[in-house]
Amino acid sequence: MKRLFLLFVSVFILANILGSCDKIEQDDYLVFSGAAGEWFDGSGVSDHSQRAIIEKYTGVRCVNCPNADVAIATATSQYGDKLIALAIHDSSSFTRPIGDTPRLSTEDGNTWSNYFGVRAAGEYPAALISRTLNGSVWDLFTPTSGINGRVDNIINTATQVAVSVDATQSNDAVNITVNLEFLQTISDQMTVTLLIMEDGLKVTQRQADGNDDENYIHNHVLRDVITDVWGADIDCTGQSGEKRVAQFVYSDYKNEWNLDKCHIVAMISKKESREIINVAECSIE
Amino acid sequence: MKRTSKIIFATALFFQLPLWGTAQGILGGHVTGNVQFDGQVSRRDTVIGSNDVPEKLLSNARADILYTNGNFSAGLRYEAYLNPMLGFNSQYSGQGIANYFVSYKTQTFAVTAGHFYEQFGNGMTLRAYEDRYLGLDNAIRGIDIVYRPWNGVTIKGLVGQQRYYWDTRGLVRGFDAEVSLNDVVKSLTDAKTRLTLGGSFVSKYEGDETVLSDVSGYKLNLPNNVGAASVRMDLSHGGFGLQAEYARKGQDPSIMNNYIYKNGEALWLSASYSQKGLSANLQAKRVDNMGFKSVRSVSGEMLYINYTPSITKQHTYAFLSMYPYATQSTGEMGLQADFMYKFKKETVLGGKYGTDIHINGSLITGLDTTVIGGKGTDGYTTSFFGTGDTYYGDISLEVAKKISSKVKITATYGYMVFNPIVEGHEGDLHHNHILVGDLTWKINRKNVLRFEAEWMGSDSHYDVAIDDKRCGDWIMGLVEYNFTSAWFVSISDQYAYNDGIGNYYNISIGYTKNATRLQVGYGKQREGIICIGGVCRQVPASNGLTFSLTTSF
Numbered sequence: 001m002k003r004l005f006l007l008f009v010s011v012f013i014l015a016n017i018l019g020s021c022d023k024i025e026q027d028d029y030l031v032f033s034g035a036a037g038e039w040f041d042g043s044g045v046s047d048h049s050q051r052a053i054i055e056k057y058t059g060v061r062c063v064n065c066p067n068a069d070v071a072i073a074t075a076t077s078q079y080g081d082k083l084i085a086l087a088i089h090d091s092s093s094f095t096r097p098i099g100d101t102p103r104l105s106t107e108d109g110n111t112w113s114n115y116f117g118v119r120a121a122g123e124y125p126a127a128l129i130s131r132t133l134n135g136s137v138w139d140l141f142t143p144t145s146g147i148n149g150r151v152d153n154i155i156n157t158a159t160q161v162a163v164s165v166d167a168t169q170s171n172d173a174v175n176i177t178v179n180l181e182f183l184q185t186i187s188d189q190m191t192v193t194l195l196i197m198e199d200g201l202k203v204t205q206r207q208a209d210g211n212d213d214e215n216y217i218h219n220h221v222l223r224d225v226i227t228d229v230w231g232a233d234i235d236c237t238g239q240s241g242e243k244r245v246a247q248f249v250y251s252d253y254k255n256e257w258n259l260d261k262c263h264i265v266a267m268i269s270k271k272e273s274r275e276i277i278n279v280a281e282c283s284i285e
Numbered sequence: 286m287k288r289t290s291k292i293i294f295a296t297a298l299f300f301q302l303p304l305w306g307t308a309q310g311i312l313g314g315h316v317t318g319n320v321q322f323d324g325q326v327s328r329r330d331t332v333i334g335s336n337d338v339p340e341k342l343l344s345n346a347r348a349d350i351l352y353t354n355g356n357f358s359a360g361l362r363y364e365a366y367l368n369p370m371l372g373f374n375s376q377y378s379g380q381g382i383a384n385y386f387v388s389y390k391t392q393t394f395a396v397t398a399g400h401f402y403e404q405f406g407n408g409m410t411l412r413a414y415e416d417r418y419l420g421l422d423n424a425i426r427g428i429d430i431v432y433r434p435w436n437g438v439t440i441k442g443l444v445g446q447q448r449y450y451w452d453t454r455g456l457v458r459g460f461d462a463e464v465s466l467n468d469v470v471k472s473l474t475d476a477k478t479r480l481t482l483g484g485s486f487v488s489k490y491e492g493d494e495t496v497l498s499d500v501s502g503y504k505l506n507l508p509n510n511v512g513a514a515s516v517r518m519d520l521s522h523g524g525f526g527l528q529a530e531y532a533r534k535g536q537d538p539s540i541m542n543n544y545i546y547k548n549g550e551a552l553w554l555s556a557s558y559s560q561k562g563l564s565a566n567l568q569a570k571r572v573d574n575m576g577f578k579s580v581r582s583v584s585g586e587m588l589y590i591n592y593t594p595s596i597t598k599q600h601t602y603a604f605l606s607m608y609p610y611a612t613q614s615t616g617e618m619g620l621q622a623d624f625m626y627k628f629k630k631e632t633v634l635g636g637k638y639g640t641d642i643h644i645n646g647s648l649i650t651g652l653d654t655t656v657i658g659g660k661g662t663d664g665y666t667t668s669f670f671g672t673g674d675t676y677y678g679d680i681s682l683e684v685a686k687k688i689s690s691k692v693k694i695t696a697t698y699g700y701m702v703f704n705p706i707v708e709g710h711e712g713d714l715h716h717n718h719i720l721v722g723d724l725t726w727k728i729n730r731k732n733v734l735r736f737e738a739e740w741m742g743s744d745s746h747y748d749v750a751i752d753d754k755r756c757g758d759w760i761m762g763l764v765e766y767n768f769t770s771a772w773f774v775s776i777s778d779q780y781a782y783n784d785g786i787g788n789y790y791n792i793s794i795g796y797t798k799n800a801t802r803l804q805v806g807y808g809k810q811r812e813g814i815i816c817i818g819g820v821c822r823q824v825p826a827s828n829g830l831t832f833s834l835t836t837s838f
Contacts, residue, residue: 021488021508021510021511021512021535022508022509022510022511022535022536023508023535023536024506024508024536024546026546026663028506029498029505029506029546029661029662030498030500030503030504030505030506030661031503031504031505031506111493114492115492228495228504229493229495230495
C-alpha cells in the first residue's frame with residue numbers, strides 16, 4: 001500500500017504540473033484589439049521614399065546589446081530618415097530589471113520575439129530589418145555589424161507603397177493619420193501596424209565589462225502596439241495610383257510615458273508573409 | 286518535419302538496421318506488412334449529381350511495413366493520394382512517408398518514438414486513431430511511454446504533435462493511470478467482483494492569435510493552455526457489468542463552439558448483463574461542449590484530441606444505415622438499449638436450429654440550453670437533465686433463423702427519426718420505416734448464394750432546394766454469389782419509386798487468394814455521409830468504376 005500511495009502522490013504531482021491550464025476570468029474574455037482605423041480616398045504622399053526598419057531585440061542584462069546600440073546609432077545617422085530603429089524588450093531572462101528599475105518588456109514585443117524565433121534562438125542582441133527572409137527563415141542577425149548591406153538591399157528597391165504618418169495630441173488621445181499612395185499594383189492583402197516608441201529612457205543597463213550603467217539612455221523603446229499586434233487590414237484595391245488615408249485614435253498610453261519623446265511608427269506589411277514593404281515615423285505634435 | 290527528413294529517417298531506419306544489429310544483436314527479426322490500393326473513375330450524371338473527374342483516375346494507396354525483433358519494432362507507412370478519391374480531403378494530395386516509429390516493449394515498460402496511436406479510457410480526453418475509410422488520421426508524432434510498475438497498475442504518458450494531412454500541428458501532453466484493485470489488493474485477488482479505476486489528464490498548448498470579437502475594437506483573450514481530465518470505473522460481478530466515465534474540459538474557445546468560454550463536460554454510462562444465449566446493455570451519455578482539438582481554428586475531421594463514444598447502432602443494411610448519426614460534440618444527450626436472445630433448439634420459437642432475436646433502440650436529443658451570448662461569452666447555460674430537440678432515434682427488431690441445414694433467413698424491421706439539423710440542414714424531421722429480408726443459401730461447401738430485399742417508406746420528399754437525395758420511398762434488391770471460395774459477384778439496385786430521385790445500381794466482382802483480394806465494381810454512389818463510431822465524412826455522388834487491391838505479407 002505504501003508503494004501505491006507513493007504512486008498516487010507522484011501522479012497527483014504530475015497532474016498538477018500538466019494541469020496548469022489557463023483560466024480566464026469573465027471580465028477578461030475580451031481585450032482591446034487595437035485601433036482598426038477607417039479608410040477613405042486620400043490625397044497621396046509627397047515623399048515617395050523607400051525606408052527600412054531595424055527591429056532590435058534587446059535586454060538590460062544583455063552585455064553585448066550596448067555595442068548594437070552604437071552600431072544602430074551609427075547607421076541611423078548615416079541613413080537619416082531612410083532607416084528607423086526600434087528596440088524591443090521581450091521577456092527573456094535578459095530583460096529582467098536590474099535593481100529597482102522599470103521593466104521595459106511588452107507583451108506585443110514578446111509575441112513578435114516568439115514568432116520570429118528570437119527567444120527560441122536565445123542569442124541577444126538579435127535584429128531583423130523590415131522582417132525579411134533569408135531563404136526560408138527569418139533573416140535574424142547580430143546587429144553589431146551587417147546592418148548596411150541589408151538596409152541598402154531594401155532602400156534601393158523601387159517603392160511599392162509610399163507612406164506617411166502624422167500624429168497630434170488632443171485632450172486625452174493621440175490622433176494618428178496614415179496616408180498611402182500605391183506606386184505599384186499589389187495583389188496581397190496589406191496591413192498597417194502602428195506602434196509607439198519612446199526615446200531617452202534612463203534605465204540601468206549591463207555593459208560588456210559586466211558593470212551596470214545606471215545612467216544608460218535607451219532610445220526607440222517599444223511602448224505599445226496601437227493596432228493589433230499583426231496590424232489592421234488596409235481597405236484598398238491595391239491598384240497602382242490608388243491613394244488612401246485612415247485615421248486612428250489612441251488613448252491607451254500611460255501617464256509615465258513622456259509623449260514629447262515618443263514617436264509613432266507606421267509599418268506597411270503584406271498580411272500573409274508579414275514582410276514590411278515600407279515604414280514611416282513621426283513625432284507627436 | 287520536412288518530407289526530406291522523413292525520407293532520410295526511413296532510409297536510415299531500414300538501411301542502418303544491420304549496423305544496429307551488429308552492435309545491439311537485433312538481427313534476425315522479421316518484416317511484415319500490407320498494401321492497399323483503391324482506385325476510382327467517375328463521370329458526370331446530372332440525376333445523381335456526380336461530375337466528371339478531371340484526372341480521370343483517382344487513387345488512394347498505402348503500404349505499411351513493420352520490422353519486429355524481440356522487444357524492438359519499427360515501422361513506416363507510405364501513402365499516396367494521386368489524387369485523393371472523391372470524399373477525401375484534397376489536402377491529402379501527394380505522396381510520402383506519413384507515419385514512422387520505433388518502439389521497444391517489455392512486460393513492464395514500453396516506449397514509442399515517432400508516430401503512435403493511443404487512447405485513454407473511452408477516449409473522452411484522448412484518442413489518437415486512424416480510420417482509412419473516413420480519411421481520418423490524428424496520429425501523434427512524439428514520445429509515448431507506458432509503464433506497469435506492478436501487476437494491475439498501468440501508467441501512460443505522452444507528448445507530441447498531431448498529424449494534419451502532410452504536416453503536424455498543435456502540442457498535446459497527457460498522462461493516464463489505471464489500477465485494477467483486484468490485482469493490487471491481495472485480499473481481492475479471487476473476488477467475483479472486479480473493479481478497475483482510472484483517470485487521465487490531457488492538455489494542449491497554442492500560441493496567441495487574433496480572433497476578433499463581435500464587439501468592435503476588441504478581440505478574444507484566448508487561453509494558451511487548455512486541459513481536459515476524466516475519471517472512470519469498470520465494475521463487474523459475474524455477468525453484470527457497469528462502466529462509467531466522466532470528463533471535464535477547461536475554457537476552450539474554438540471555431541467548433543463559436544469561440545465561447547464555457548467549460549466542457551461529458552458523462553458516459555454503460556450497464557450490461559450477459560449469460561449464455563442472452564445479453565442486455567443499456568447506455569447513456571451527456572455531452573456538453575466537449576469538442577477538443579489541438580488547433581482551435583481548424584474545423585473538419587482532423588486534429589481532434591478526444592473522441593466521444595457513439596451510442597447508436599452501427600447498422601449494416603443499406604436503408605437502415607442511410608441516415609447514420611454523427612456525434613454532436615457541441616452538445617447532446619442519448620440513451621441506447623440493446624437486447625439479444627437466442628431461443629434454444631427444439632423449443633416452440635427456436636425450432637430445429639434455434640432462433641436469434643436482436644432488439645436495439647436509441648434516442649439522441651440536443652441539450653436544454655439558454656443562450657446568454659455569442660462569441661466571447663460563456664455562450665449558454667444548460668439544465669443537466671433537460672433535453673432539447675430530437676436529433677436522432679431508431680428502433681430495430683432483427684430475427685434470424687436457420688430454417689434448414691443450408692438456408693438461413695433474417696428479417697428486420699426498423700423505425701427511424703432523423704433531424705437534418707445534425708448535418709447542418711434546415712428541414713422537418715424524417716420518419717422512416719424500413720423492412721429488410723435476407724436469405725442465405727449455402728449450396729455446398731464452396732458455393733453460397735445470398736438474396737437481400739429492402740424497403741423504406743419515408744415522410745420526407747425530395748426538394749431541389751435542399752437536394753437531400755436520401756428523401757422519399759425506396760426499394761432495393763441484391764443478389765450475391767460466392768463460388769469456389771475465391772470468387773464472388775454481387776448485383777444490387779436501389780430505386781426511389783416515390784417522392785425521391787435516383788436509381789443506384791451496382792455490380793461488383795471480387796477474387797481472393799491467400800492474403801490477396803481484388804475487387805472491381807461499377808455503379809452509382811449516392812451523395813451522403815458515412816459514419817464510423819459517430820465520426821463521419823461527406824461522400825459526394827459518383828458514377829463509374831471502383832477497384833481495390835489489398836494484400837499482406
